[in-house]
Amino acid sequence: MLRLGPFTLANPYVLAPMAGVSEMPYRVLAFRMGAALCPTELVSSQGLMRANQRTLMYLRFDAQVEKPYSLQLYGGDPEAMGLAASVGRSHGAQLLDINMGCPVKKVTKNGAGSALLSDPPRAAAIVRAMREASGLPVTCKIRSGWDARSRNYLQMAEALQEAGCAGLAIHPRTREQGYSGSADWSVIADVKRHFPELPLFGNGDVKSCEDARRMLETTGCDFVMIGRAALGNPWIFRELTGGEPPTPEERCALVLEHFHAHLAFVGDPLGAVRSFRRHLGWYAHGLVGAAVFRARVNTLDAPEAVADAVRAFFATADRASNPGAASEEEQDVDYRAALG
Numbered sequence: 188m189l190r191l192g193p194f195t196l197a198n199p200y201v202l203a204p205m206a207g208v209s210e211m212p213y214r215v216l217a218f219r220m221g222a223a224l225c226p227t228e229l230v231s232s233q234g235l236m237r238a239n240q241r242t243l244m245y246l247r248f249d250a251q252v253e254k255p256y257s258l259q260l261y262g263g264d265p266e267a268m269g270l271a272a273s274v275g276r277s278h279g280a281q282l283l284d285i286n287m288g289c290p291v292k293k294v295t296k297n298g299a300g301s302a303l304l305s306d307p308p309r310a311a312a313i314v315r316a317m318r319e320a321s322g323l324p325v326t327c328k329i330r331s332g333w334d335a336r337s338r339n340y341l342q343m344a345e346a347l348q349e350a351g352c353a354g355l356a357i358h359p360r361t362r363e364q365g366y367s368g369s370a371d372w373s374v375i376a377d378v379k380r381h382f383p384e385l386p387l388f389g390n391g392d393v394k395s396c397e398d399a400r401r402m403l404e405t406t407g408c409d410f411v412m413i414g415r416a417a418l419g420n421p422w423i424f425r426e427l428t429g430g431e432p433p434t435p436e437e438r439c440a441l442v443l444e445h446f447h448a449h450l451a452f453v454g455d456p457l458g459a460v461r462s463f464r465r466h467l468g469w470y471a472h473g474l475v476g477a478a479v480f481r482a483r484v485n486t487l488d489a490p491e492a493v494a495d496a497v498r499a500f501f502a503t504a505d506r507a508s509n510p511g512a513a514s515e516e517e518q519d520v521d522y523r524a525a526l527g
C-alpha cells in the first residue's frame with residue numbers, strides 16, 4: 188500500500204519536513220540515499236502571495252531528483268492558502284502538504300500550524316480550497332491535539348479525509364507537549380484502525396532503523412516519517428532500504444558535497460558557512476573528537492578553511508566506541524531556533 192494520491196512511492200521511508208534543514212541540498216541527498224519523499228520545510232502562504240524573495244528561495248527544487256516534489260505550506264486562511272497553492276503549482280509543486288502541527292507562536296497566532304487543531308472545519312476548508320485552486324493532491328501533517336484535554340486527532344482525521352486529503356502524517360504529541368515526553372504511537376495505530384483507507388505517515392521518536400520497522404509493524408501505518416534521526420545522517424534511508432552505513436571516506440565526500448551545494452543554494456558565502464555549522468555538528472555527532480571539531484569550525488568563516496577542516500576531520504573520523512561518551516554532544520534541535 189505505497190500509493191499516495193496519483194503517486195506510487197518506492198518504499199515507506201520519508202524525510203520529515205524540518206525548518207532550516209529540509210532545504211533543497213539536503214532533500215536531494217536524502218532522496219539519493221533512498222528516501223521516498225522529502226517535503227520542503229514549512230513555507231508561508233502569505234510570503235508566497237507577496238512573492239517575498241526569501242520565501243521563493245524555499246521553493247527551489249531539483250526536478251531530476253525530487254519526484255514527487257512536495258511543498259509544505261502554512262497559513263490559517265482558506266482563500267489565501269488556495270492562492271498560495273496555485274502559486275506553488277506554478278513553481279513546480281506536484282504535491283502540497285499543510286502544516287497543522289507547528290507549535291511556534293509566530294505561526295499559531297495567525298491561526299496557522301497547530302492552531303488548526305482547534306478548528307477542524309477550518310482545517311478541512313483549507314484542504315478543499317487548496318485542492319480546488321491547484322488541482323493537486325493535498326496531504327496534512329497534524330499533532331494529536333492542542334493539549335491533553337483536547338486530543339481530537341480522530342475528529343481531525345475524519346474532517347480532513349472528508350475534505351479529500353490524499354494522506355495524513357501524525358506526530359502524536361500535543362501542541363502543549365512541544366517535544367517533551369514521548370510520541371504516543373498508539374495514536375498512530377488508532378488513526379489507522381478508524382481510517383484504514385487513508386494513507387498514513389507515522390512520525391515521532393524514530394531513532395533507528397529498528398524503530399522505523401517497529402513503527403510500521405506495530406501501528407499499521409503506511410509510511411514512516413523520520414526527522415531528528417536523519418539530521419547529519421541521510422544514510423539512515425540507505426540502511427532502511429538494504430544498504431550499508433557509510434565508510435569514513437564516503438561520509439567525508441558527502442559532507443563536502445552537501446557543503447558545496449549549500450554554498451551555491453544560499454549564495455552569500457558567510458551566511459552559508461554560518462548556517463552550515465549546525466549540519467557539521469550533526470554530521471560529527473557520535474564521532475571521536477566531535478566536540479573539538481565543532482569548536483574549531485565555529486571559529487571559521489572562509490569556505491575553503493571549512494572545507495579543509497572537514498577533510499581533516501571526516502576522512503579518518505571513527506564512531507566513538509563508547510556511545511555514552513558522545514551523549515554530552517546531544518543534537519541541538521530546536522524548532523523555534525530553526526524558525527528564527
Ligand SMILES: Cc1cc2nc3c(=O)[nH]c(=O)nc-3n(C[C@H](O)[C@H](O)[C@H](O)COP(=O)(O)O)c2cc1C
Nearest residue numbers: 203204205206228229358391392413414415520525
Ligand atoms: C529542527 C526542526 C524543524 C522542524 N520543522 C518542521 C516544519 O517545517 N514542518 C513540520 O511539519 N514539522 C517540522 N518539524 C517537526 C518534524 O517534522 C517532526 O514532526 C518531529 O521532529 C518529530 O519527528 P522525529 O521524532 O522523527 O524528529 C521540525 C522539527 C525539527 C526538529
